[in-house]
Amino acid sequence: MNTRCPSCGWPVDDPAHPDSTHRSSAGTVVYRRCACGGWLVLLGGKLLAGAGASRSTLELRCAERTSTVPGT
Numbered sequence: 183m184n185t186r187c188p189s190c191g192w193p194v195d196d197p198a199h200p201d202s203t204h205r206s207s208a209g210t211v212v213y214r215r216c217a218c219g220g221w222l223v224l225l226g227g228k229l230l231a232g233a234g235a236s237r238s239t240l241e242l243r244c245a246e247r248t249s250t251v252p253g254t
Contacts (some may be wrong), residue, residue, distance in 0.1 A: 188232040190218035 185194040194214065209226040216232075218219040218223055221232040 185224075185229045187216040187218060187220060187222060189220045189230070190216065192217045194222055194224070194229060 186192060187194060194216070203211075204211045206225075212222075212224040212227075213220045213225065221233045222229060
């Protein structure tokens with residue numbers, strides 16, 4: 183998947199928080215929290231919707247995020 187968060191541009195493949203996955207008649211729905219704090223909703227691996235934090239919060243969180251994975 184090469185999808186990016188519509189709020190900050192962070193790759194959806196690299197979530198900051200674990201997924202919440204649910205099966206539905208339309209396919210698998212995934213709720214994912216981005217590094218910027220926004221929520222992403224995916225259906226079958228395709229981005230359906232995103233709800234982000236305020237712009238100032240997005241800038242702060244994305245600026246703090248590095249390419250390293252925490253805990254490694």
